[in-house]
Amino acid sequence: MLQTSDSCLATWMGREALAEAMIPVIGRLFRENNVVTSIHGRSLISKSTMGILKAHRFARRISMDELLLEETAPLLNTLARLQLGPASIDIAVLNQKFKERDSDATLEEFLRTELAELVGKRDGDSRTSTDVVLYGFGRIGRLLARLLIEKTGGGHDLRLRGIVVRRGSENDLTKRASLLRRDSVHGAFEGTIKVDHQTNTITANGVQIQVIYSDNPATIDYTAYGIKDALVVDNTGRWRDEEGLSQHLLSKGVARVLLTAPGKGGLKNIVHGINHSDITNADRIISAASCTTNAITPVLKAVNDRFGLVHGHVETVHSFTNDQNLTDNFHQGDRRGRSAALNMVITETGAAKAVAKALPELLGKLSGSSIRVPTPDVSLAILNLSLQSGTTRDEVNNFLREMSLHSNLRKQIDFVDSPEVVSTDFVGSRRTGIVDGLATISNDNHLVLYVWYDNEFGYSCQVVRVMEEMASVKRPSFPATNVVEEAMSVLASLG
Structure with a gap:
């Protein structure tokens, strides 16, 4: 009717x-x-x-x-x-x-x-809260702050207690609060923010954040601010190996360290949904890998488990980052000195090799390259893959769609089949990689997948998931179902 x-x-x-x-x-x-x-x-x-x-x-x-x-x-x-x-x-x-x-x-x-x-x-609830300190307050640091504030519940989870920065000006505190309040890409902060210059704190939605000024990670007494056994999240990228990051552990009140960049040497690179079960209580320093590694590894695992991956090449079309110059100027890296706002810039990426640190079965099977483009956020990974088992476009899309809805990778993988979506449609996505089904190309054993990802917000969501695992504050999920069997059952019904 x-x-x-x-x-x-x-x-x-x-x-x-x-x-x-x-x-x-x-x-x-x-x-x-x-x-x-x-x-x-x-x-x-x-x-x-x-x-x-x-x-x-x-x-x-x-x-x-x-x-x-x-x-x-x-x-x-x-x-x-x-x-x-x-x-x-x-x-x-x-x-x-x-x-x-x-x-x-x-x-x-x-x-x-x-x-x-x-x-x-x-x-x-027998769980205890875990104090969190953000060392660095740039793009990822501020998004992590937003997510941690949003997730503050009954006091048994991750509690953002402080941020560590180098003083930039006399009105530094006001400027830091303003950058948290306003974001050109992700919009205004949802809530209220106030600044207390006497205590050097920013209070956001009732969460009091101590602002600590320091340029030495080894000499801070966090206990002087009531911060104990803290998880320090290093967003600076200044130190990438165990030796450099272990400086944090010399400061009073620090228990563990998480790096929001690919770790070097023997550091565990964790992609949540893939190898987060590798985290143990003995781990003091862990890496959350890179935004691109987090975007492509879940999709690659799904494809490898179902069809078998012989080899592949990953090409990322990546938004420019703070590391590049706004206008042409000297830069230590090749080509990155040229204006990020005016050019497509061919550069290197270690994401393809880094996948193997989270997914060892793909060791030696992937190569990668990257093009930086004049957009501020949301990137695109093009996965050019050779498979062991032949398939069709419909079969691959049906499989990845069901993985995004029912599998234990549904927090990581999303799927879209609209003919009108463009990069800005994925700003703020909490999934780390979104498969564009209409762009999928399949020719028997040759498969090309296009995977969108918010290289800022989607990655930050993954970082928080790793933090929850490190702090053992993850909530039990209900209703309990065997999601893998459920996904396979749905796929079987699709023929």
């Missing part, structure tokens, strides 16, 4: 009202229970009314039907009454399981059974 314009508007307003009513419930679950709610992996924390509506519509990509707020609203309200302990809960998957139940259990009875490990555990 066709709807009139008045009935369409009335339906929309009703859905808006339901979404608005969900916001305080989602917030209360997060603040009081440390429960993160999501829809097929898309977090609902701090989402606007429109964000919640869009998340429900996104569900069409999985079930072909839009997720109904009339179903999720009562589910959320019931969750809020169960005094749950900390967890990540996918309400879309829970809702589907409830609809497919083989009993007459009510919604509350079903949830009590499904979440039995969590019910009544609101005050039973």
Whole structure:
């Protein structure tokens, strides 16, 4: 039955009202229970009314039907009454399981059974928070700050306590706060920021951040600021090996160090979703690899596991970075002295070789090169691959689409098949690599994939995931499913 314009508007307003009513419930679950709610992996924390509506519509990509707020609203309200302990809960998957139940259990009875490990555990969280210090406050440092502030919940997670910078001017503190508040690429900070010159702190959404001025990582007494057993995240790129980064461990109050750049020597290079289980309590210094390595490794693993990878070449079309010159000037690196705003610049990339540090089975199978282009953010990796098993474009796209929706790599891999998307559409993507399905080329054993990635924000999300593993503050996920078997089952049904 066709709807009139008045009935369409009335339906929309009703859905808006339901979404608005969900916001305080989602917030209360997060603040009081440390429960993160999501829809097929898309977090609902701090989402606007429109964000919640869009998340429900996104569900069409999985079930072909839009997720109904009339179903999720009562589910959320019931969750809020169960005094749950900390967890990540996918309400879309829970809702589907409830609809497919083989009993007459009510919604509350079903949830009590499904979440039995969590019910009544609101005050039973044995985890302790981990203090975090950002050493350096550039592009990645400020995005990490935004993410850590956004994720601040019940006090049992990562707590941003301080940043370390070199004083740049007399009004340095004000300028640092302004750069956190305003971003030319990622937009305004969601919330409030205030500066206290007496205590040398920036307070953002209630998170008090101590600003420490130093140019020596080995001589800071973090305990003087109440910071203990801290995880220091080095965003400077100044030190890349264990010897240089171990200087942080000489400062009082530091327990572990994470580098947001490819590590040299014997440092573990961690790509979350691939080898994060390699992190042990004995690891004091770890690297989160590079933005490109994080973007391509999950896709390469998926392809290698399914079709077998003989060899490949990775070409990145990469946005310019701070390392390049704005106008022509001297630079130690080849070609990087030429204006980043005016030129495409051929340069080197170690990402292809770095993949093997996270995925050893690809050692010696990849080469790589890069072209820097005059855009400020979002890059594109072109994977030119030779496979052991022949395939078709449709088979590869169906496989990668299902991996992005159902597999244990769904936080890393995304998939898009719109004929109109361009680079700016992926600014702010929390997935580390987005496969452009319409650009896929397949000729039996020869495959070309185009993978977009927000080399700033998407990478920062991966860094936070590594931080959570290092600090052992990751929440348990519900409902528990064997996502790999689920993905393979879906693929089998596709033929």
